[in-house]
Amino acid sequence: MSSVMPLKIALAQLNFAVADIKGNTAKILDAVEQAKRQQADVILFPELCVTAYPPEDLLLREDFIRQAQQAVDHIRQQVRGIDVVLGYPIAHGQWRYNAAVVIRDGAIIAEYHKQALPNYGVFDEHRYFKAGHQTCLFQAKGYHLALTICEDIWISGIIGKNREAGADIILSLNASPFHAGKMQERENIVCRQIKEAGIPLVYVNQIGGQDELVFDGASFVADSKGEIVFRAAEFEEQLSIVEFIGKEPQASTVAPLYRPVVSEYKALVLGIKDYVRKNGFPGAILGLSGGIDSALVLALAVDALGPDNVEVVMMPSRYTQDMSNEDAKREANALGVKYHIIPIEPAVTAFGGMLAPIFTGSPSDTTEENIQARCRGILLMAFSNKQGKLLLTTGNKSEMSVGYSTLYGDMAGGFAPLKDVSKLLVYKLAEYRNTLSPVIPQRVITRPPSAELAPGQKDEDSLPPYAVLDPILALYIEQDKSAEEIVAMGYPMADVKRAIMLVDRNEYKRRQSPPGIRITPRAFGRDRRYPISSAYRGASNLVEE
């Protein structure tokens, strides 16, 4: 250790917007000023904070890369009296790197290139970047600080190499997206390596929603024994300062980690809020049916946007039960949102008449059910078009998995908050929401789920009970388990067969669904890239006895 001077490091856990280089730059400069006022020596920003993460194929545009470089040049010229560590995509000749630089008094004093490029799950970093292959240290007040970016510290070896190179502290710039339990996973993996290497670490993550991803923050500082001595709040912007004295960080506030249902609820609220805000919508609308899914989406939307920015439409048909209308009204009133009631009968009748000469003689089937759902889609989209508001769809992950939904009907809309939320989790989230204030009528939670597209229809007429279906879906979709393995775990063969057959067959529907918020380790988005034309039948080897 070459220093006993105290060193103050500011952690800038901020909500950046993808490609808003101007706005992000202003946010960076503002945080730098705040950190300076608090006498910080170093301020650490998240991975690619100048462009926000992930800019996806914008990274292939030369003009975009140039704009990011100009922003960094501007920051470099503006800032004095503090070391600014930030991330951005840098070009050298034909190559681009996921880089971190250290700006000190008008100069770049260190430049690091991310070594471990994730190219799995939602990540495509080999598509954009060349991997670096060198550690990078800089000195501040006698401390040797090492730069690492996100995945780097998940790969064993890189922390150790920095230690060997003489690092006193590891700085880690991150854009690590949320899924339930991820914060714990992150800290466990990182702290194990930190402890092994015997070196403290400062971890900064961005927060905010970006299309299907939510970044949860939960930035932290661990000491050389791998103990967490500081943690920022999840899902909130926060500029924090942690002081190092000698080798170790001083104990500070450690915000608690939320339990899963709470973190999922908060992730969904932030995801909706940022999708609406970052895309400039004046508010959101949705169809409220009296069922549990739309009831939850309404509560989430109001918690994200406020009651004045949310509007609902109830569109009863001849199959809609009275309790559905009553419960929908009760929730709208409880949350204080404006509602409209438009019975869909006139449109359904018109289509029936128009198609009668051609369909005459053919029995009623899902065609007629879909027409109802699509009439609702047209009405909701008319509201959305007229007012410019975002239409939220209300389908959940269980439905999306098995295709229990109507394309251009209930799937019509710009954003699908529950796309990665299983039906069982929908209930848990609704119950959790009601503990904050009772807004979802209890009957909505307890009545058997129904699409109300045919007389007396219930989900369980077409699907295995959700208590059985949901775990099968999680095993098949999120964990790539085979049908045989799932049956061997004790699930009924007929249910496994039916669930898997439906998942396999409905890729075409998912491909046209709106983006939704990822809260599990594998959502239906960039995360799961399946062919539509595919002869794969996961359940084909199951032989019923």
Added chain:
Amino acid sequence: MSSVMPLKIALAQLNFAVADIKGNTAKILDAVEQAKRQQADVILFPELCVTAYPPEDLLLREDFIRQAQQAVDHIRQQVRGIDVVLGYPIAHGQWRYNAAVVIRDGAIIAEYHKQALPNYGVFDEHRYFKAGHQTCLFQAKGYHLALTICEDIWISGIIGKNREAGADIILSLNASPFHAGKMQERENIVCRQIKEAGIPLVYVNQIGGQDELVFDGASFVADSKGEIVFRAAEFEEQLSIVEFIGKEPQASTVAPLYRPVVSEYKALVLGIKDYVRKNGFPGAILGLSGGIDSALVLALAVDALGPDNVEVVMMPSRYTQDMSNEDAKREANALGVKYHIIPIEPAVTAFGGMLAPIFTGSPSDTTEENIQARCRGILLMAFSNKQGKLLLTTGNKSEMSVGYSTLYGDMAGGFAPLKDVSKLLVYKLAEYRNTLSPVIPQRVITRPPSAELAPGQKDEDSLPPYAVLDPILALYIEQDKSAEEIVAMGYPMADVKRAIMLVDRNEYKRRQSPPGIRITPRAFGRDRRYPISSAYRGASNLVEE
């Protein structure tokens, strides 16, 4: 050269189906039998032929990898008396490789792992595979044959290394997707390297449509001077034999390459045919408006599926001109397809009445236009649902780029044949089709394009003329040119601004569009991954004088 014995190599340019491991295996065994009957010594199949290319995230499933291995084990046990060179995904411990193996008399005598893994454009091979790092040669009748897979021979160095290792002939297994001019590009790049290394090459490519990709075949053999001595027909299954005597391949048939408009037409026909066939649809339907886009899609669909498997629906409104109805009927009759006429007025009127109490006082805008398009979408989807037929959308790439289309309206459908076809190319393809037989009424080609959603509406009221718009779009979307560069090329600033602004703003629509057939170097699919929530505005730096 260790041999002067003649060596007969069979090139199996076949249409495999993704994940149809059983069907592909049967096809492989059948081709092997045919090749043996023709006294071939070696038969060469395309890259990953056992699973077909690209299986995408099915490659992450252990059961899928196991099934592919079982298929190869089965082939190994079945085949005698010929060397079978085929590709499949192989697992070794935790790693998967994009592999080629040589099967001889019940044994695997060589196993090669693809070294150059493409991870750009439509390719995600780093997501699935670990790269190999060794050349792999085997001997047959005294010849030393080197194995390479697709991208390998695009990377300089790998052919040379094989030459140094003593190879007499390079075998190349491919799954190289089509875009206009790709065949020429492929041969130019490969033959240049071949010539440099002074070694002949046998190139086998798969054919067939797979979701957004079409593989064009055009397998070839080049001699050591880089001259093409054999080429298989494009877009057709073909088992061919080329004989080597001493170092060189013997001259054989060289199928001509189609000129762009012809190859594009054939790619679209094959893409439609395979999407319908591989997904098991009994046929296709589409809305026929009397405009050029649906006129071309109908011709393509009939050429792909035959007139008995295609049905059209005409859905006139109060804004539909008589000539639209007349021309639509004339084409349907010329092609011999069944048609239905359903005026949309009753449904449009119903929605107008239902929304009147809420929209009263607000002026008519695109909301009302969209309702018309969506009523058509509901009717077409009702046909599709009732009959199980695939609904083809008719929008082109120019519309898809600028969002000149209605979500859940004319964008409703399972497959979008023209999704990567610019409006100008639509005209060229229509004119080409009419040279085969005159099926598209001339007036459809010559009248100014209109969506007919408002009185006297023309595309050019809302958009720059296509002769200006299309090149701007190609420069911005396919070549990543900046707005400034495009203006510097001489395009009017106002048109560049408007076009780019519309492209930037409409990502959300494209995200919900059905898959279509890629015929350019960059389509709207796996090829172009843009964020929806994005502050990037390509034209923001343009300053009007």
